[in-house]
Amino acid sequence: MNKGIKKIILPLTASAVLLGACGNNTPTSEDETLISSKAGNVKVEDVMKEIGNEQIASNSFKVLLNKILQDKYGDKIDSKSIDKEVDSEVKKYGGKDQFNTLLKQQGLTMDEYKEQRKTIEYQKELLNEKVDISDKEIKDNTKKASHILIKVKEDKNDK
Template structure:
């Protein structure tokens, strides 16, 4: 699963609102007041607020049931990795998102508890492993050169083909981080640090082979096209063969991650966990926020609402009949 992001939605916190009494005055003026309940009635219909409340419910369900399975060292590890990623800007990024180190660690715990919840429902079958096996390729070792200019890449490729030292060519020409390591890179079919085009070409190569120039295209934040041209030398190829037993541990890890990333799987797990936690939405205006996870609960609420409507209509009908009967009686008496 993707690592937790250092970001939050800039909303009026529902937790803050519910921490106060619904009758608490927030604004006072001559002849009028605005209470917490007034504000809540306004904001609860906003889609972003509903999303925030949904996330609060998910966090509570996950932490209550699986929070004790989250180790502090796992929280600290994730925290330190993110802190290192942001460097000196970490404190200001936290502040701009309305968080402290303490609240950010709480967010990490929520995320890890949610991950534990999902993992507890993973039940892999042979079919799941075979599906992963079909596209799986074990780890290979290569030397890689990445160049942004196509003509320059062609010249370097020609030098490599003519027998020039590949490691030296990588050190002198590659803009990839591996240049300092003589271009050495290892990856398998699940790696995300190497372009798909490079992986597909490499998996077809034999030890000592040098690829053609491989073009890979990505896009920057403004959607401008960025082309990079790769040259790959295969150092150590690994054939997976026909027996998946030696790779079963890797296959299970891949299949598990596929499950965790599957949206339908997540919905199914949440539906089970919400039911187990006996989640009830007391505010009719908010029942829709868990409808996708608790369709039976929503149908029950809708049914209750329909019953109330029918009862109201029946009462109104009876009152109308009584009124009509009374008026008829009065008319008859007057005629007499």
């Protein structure tokens, strides 16, 4: 068989098999078995519980960390300066409507974006307090890089 045809048939066959496996016979009830094995069955409820627990734990940690940082560094962050920075970003991106469209694409509102900016400032304050790096340390640990440009003769076969 022609190599070109093989390259087309193989992905098409794989796609058909995968799409066929994605039928509407998926379990919908939490008690339905998702996977059966000799070691035991995995139910939809088990999978959903695991996914939910990880997301809840992650989000809870983020909320707690933000509250701690806000409590500790809230007086060092100037909300008005953040608002001014956001206003300049709005102008930079073509106005409020266009900026809101960009935020919507990211799944954010203007208030959520401003809160994110405050959180970033809190994190910067924490890092500035805990990490102390001198200019000398930066200079000593910076690697110098250079590249050499060479000219290669063109070969008639290269074209």
